[in-house]
Amino acid sequence: MIDMKKLTVSASPHQKSADTTTGIMLDVIIALAPAGIAAVLVFGLRALAVILVSVASCVLAEFLSRKAMKKENTISDLSAVVTGLLLAYNLPSNLPFWEVVLGAVIAIVVIKQMFGGIGQNFINPALGARVILMSAFPSRMSAGAFAGLNKSGWDVDALTGATPMGLVGLDGVKEGAPTLSELFFGNVSGCMGEVSAAALLIGGIYLMVRRVISPILPVTYIATVAIFCTFAQGFDMYAVAYELLGGGLFLGAIFMATDYTTSPITKKGKLIAGIFCGVVTCVIRLWGSLPEGVSFSIILMNVFVPYFEDWTAPTPFGMIKEKKAKKSKEKEEAKA
Amino acid sequence: MASLNIAGVQKPAAKGHGGAHVKHHKNTSALPVVRMPIPASVTIPLSQHIGAPNEAQVKVGDEVKVGQVIGSTDAFVSAPVHATVSGTVKAIKPVKIVNGNMVNAVVIESDGEMALSEDVKPPVIESKQDFLNAVRASGLVGLGGAGFPTHVKLAFKEDAGVDTLIINAAECEPYITVDHREMLDRPEDILNGVKAAVKWLGFQNAYIGIEDNKPDAFQSLLDTMEANEEFKDLVKLICLPSSYPQGAEKVLIYSATGRKVPPGKLPSDVGCVVMNVQSASFLGRYLKTGKPLVSRSLTVDGGAVADPKNVRAPLGTMYSEIVEYCGGFKEEPYKVLAGGPMMGIATPDINVPLLKNNNAITCLAKSAVKVKPTRSCIRCGRCVDSCPMCLEPTLIEKKAHLKDVDGLNKASVMNCMECGSCAFACPSGRPLVQYMRLGKAIVREAGAKK
Numbered sequence: 083m084i085d086m087k088k089l090t091v092s093a094s095p096h097q098k099s100a101d102t103t104t105g106i107m108l109d110v111i112i113a114l115a116p117a118g119i120a121a122v123l124v125f126g127l128r129a130l131a132v133i134l135v136s137v138a139s140c141v142l143a144e145f146l147s148r149k150a151m152k153k154e155n156t157i158s159d160l161s162a163v164v165t166g167l168l169l170a171y172n173l174p175s176n177l178p179f180w181e182v183v184l185g186a187v188i189a190i191v192v193i194k195q196m197f198g199g200i201g202q203n204f205i206n207p208a209l210g211a212r213v214i215l216m217s218a219f220p221s222r223m224s225a226g227a228f229a230g231l232n233k234s235g236w237d238v239d240a241l242t243g244a245t246p247m248g249l250v251g252l253d254g255v256k257e258g259a260p261t262l263s264e265l266f267f268g269n270v271s272g273c274m275g276e277v278s279a280a281a282l283l284i285g286g287i288y289l290m291v292r293r294v295i296s297p298i299l300p301v302t303y304i305a306t307v308a309i310f311c312t313f314a315q316g317f318d319m320y321a322v323a324y325e326l327l328g329g330g331l332f333l334g335a336i337f338m339a340t341d342y343t344t345s346p347i348t349k350k351g352k353l354i355a356g357i358f359c360g361v362v363t364c365v366i367r368l369w370g371s372l373p374e375g376v377s378f379s380i381i382l383m384n385v386f387v388p389y390f391e392d393w394t395a396p397t398p399f400g401m402i403k404e405k406k407a408k409k410s411k412e413k414e415e416a417k418a
Numbered sequence: 419m420a421s422l423n424i425a426g427v428q429k430p431a432a433k434g435h436g437g438a439h440v441k442h443h444k445n446t447s448a449l450p451v452v453r454m455p456i457p458a459s460v461t462i463p464l465s466q467h468i469g470a471p472n473e474a475q476v477k478v479g480d481e482v483k484v485g486q487v488i489g490s491t492d493a494f495v496s497a498p499v500h501a502t503v504s505g506t507v508k509a510i511k512p513v514k515i516v517n518g519n520m521v522n523a524v525v526i527e528s529d530g531e532m533a534l535s536e537d538v539k540p541p542v543i544e545s546k547q548d549f550l551n552a553v554r555a556s557g558l559v560g561l562g563g564a565g566f567p568t569h570v571k572l573a574f575k576e577d578a579g580v581d582t583l584i585i586n587a588a589e590c591e592p593y594i595t596v597d598h599r600e601m602l603d604r605p606e607d608i609l610n611g612v613k614a615a616v617k618w619l620g621f622q623n624a625y626i627g628i629e630d631n632k633p634d635a636f637q638s639l640l641d642t643m644e645a646n647e648e649f650k651d652l653v654k655l656i657c658l659p660s661s662y663p664q665g666a667e668k669v670l671i672y673s674a675t676g677r678k679v680p681p682g683k684l685p686s687d688v689g690c691v692v693m694n695v696q697s698a699s700f701l702g703r704y705l706k707t708g709k710p711l712v713s714r715s716l717t718v719d720g721g722a723v724a725d726p727k728n729v730r731a732p733l734g735t736m737y738s739e740i741v742e743y744c745g746g747f748k749e750e751p752y753k754v755l756a757g758g759p760m761m762g763i764a765t766p767d768i769n770v771p772l773l774k775n776n777n778a779i780t781c782l783a784k785s786a787v788k789v790k791p792t793r794s795c796i797r798c799g800r801c802v803d804s805c806p807m808c809l810e811p812t813l814i815e816k817k818a819h820l821k822d823v824d825g826l827n828k829a830s831v832m833n834c835m836e837c838g839s840c841a842f843a844c845p846s847g848r849p850l851v852q853y854m855r856l857g858k859a860i861v862r863e864a865g866a867k868k
Binding site: 088089090091092093094095096097098099100101102103105106156159161198199200201202296342343347348395396397398399400401402 | 435438439440441518592672678679681683750751755759760761762764766768782788790793795797798800806809810812830833838842844845847849851855
């Protein structure tokens, strides 16, 4: 006979899906790998060093801050690794290491843990850190290392140049800009993660196939930018393609805007957020003084998330909305 | 699975939202129901479900026969209980039932004869009221799990516009296969039950909703309808997608008719009555033989049982004896459930009696139960995507934490049917169903204070 004291009693359901937080984060890490490989191929080993420093300092920052707050440690959920990767992908490969570490501390300690840890931060930690670094060190942050010229380059002051987004404006693409195929396959200057649209796309498709992210937000975001620019650029499709492939649009749309914690939970909310990000990105890029608008548009969207969710709360099954109920009542009365 | 293409089978009228991709584990679907040997004694609780408890109609020392009423009450929302074996009443005492409550029960020591009571004779029915009285006298309650007295459900007003009878044969819970077996082994009883309900209650439409993972069940019913002139055009079979919780009442009504039951309303408010397929089958048999509800079929499976079976056992048989009949445990059970793994109740003790509404004993092995560490919500939205009632479980959890009554009402917490799809999907292992229950309790408490 079995020992009855060992029967477990708990609330239903007694079966669970295979999804876990750690598994989801691992999927994101896998999806980010192609872009990381592209970055190392384009920028050389310095890029790998930045990635490693960023990931290591994010994990360490998470570990130490949880320890200091005397809370259960959460590094095993791998979310700090994802933040570390995303932060690195948002930095130029020749950024001094101490600035990378500073960014990691801002992302993990200030933006994530001080607001309650995983699931509680109101803006994307990696993007928040990027924006703070950009304000603190504008010249180094906005200049990407020139690809191909300093592959061996550990020299921080080696040749640097502007991101390709500085070369496209309302008057079309300027001379000296890289070609579209260079943008797609990743032979350009810029932040490490955004150099290859192809690598980002592979990662994005992987996440959608694994159902980690819904395609709604990235697709509407990119489509909004495409449509907006088509009109703003007067149907100059070359410039439109440039807007799409250059800069951080793919990285932002696929990996940053879809961050669970800081994007709307509802389908309609995701749609609105995608359009919102697209419009803000284009406005900043085309009329603002900054060459790039992806980071700010996503952070602005993050702040609006509670409103987007409130507006798009799903109607419970069988519930008739008040407006509709009124209308149908009026109709019935009119009939009678 | 692609939808089945069997002539005479309808597609669902509408597709519901969400649900969970639960593994079916229908290991016992090829095993016909076997009758268990008569137990030495049975323990029959006088209150087995929602409604007024019955009062004992027998005394200690009385001789009873199978089908004799041993507990009844005058209250409307109730159903009588009958002796399930013949023998001597040994005790009337409080016993623990599966949900941990103590209720009064009649203990009968069997004489092994299974002698039928003289009261058992086919009911004479000449009117709708006769029919409803007979259903009450049969002791029938919803056999699918809810256990709501059937005669109450059927006693809708004639001007209520109830025109549709839906037989629930979705059987969406993993492991359980007794509904499936009922359709394979007793299709005539099912159709007889439906026919009687249609005749006396005047339904215009009758449907049987079956998930598409049971193609032979469709065939069995179609063949029976083909072979008997009296069953021609009696019911329409609906092929439902095999996704959990297809058998939930509101989901089934929506799939079968496209009608949505509003929050706080009953199926009869949209003109529907839903009955479990075993209830219909029992009704068909009862009207012929007059033998009340004294035994039932159930699936005994779940991985930890040595010899999984579909068993027919007298009501009041101890779980421990039923499990013993199925070869006992082959490995230590982690949880023993009354019902399936999605909505079943975990029992603290296997020395509890079989009730009318227990459609399965699921004994989960430790290896089969995935225990996820409970982590913080990452707002992935899987609970929102999976909710068949279109709620936001993560939001309700937060409101329940805050004891925010207005917020809970706005989030429509009372609309939750506790199907468990959200907690199943949650990657952070949060006990969402518990929070839904907490939220409901908070709302009820606030309502009682007013």
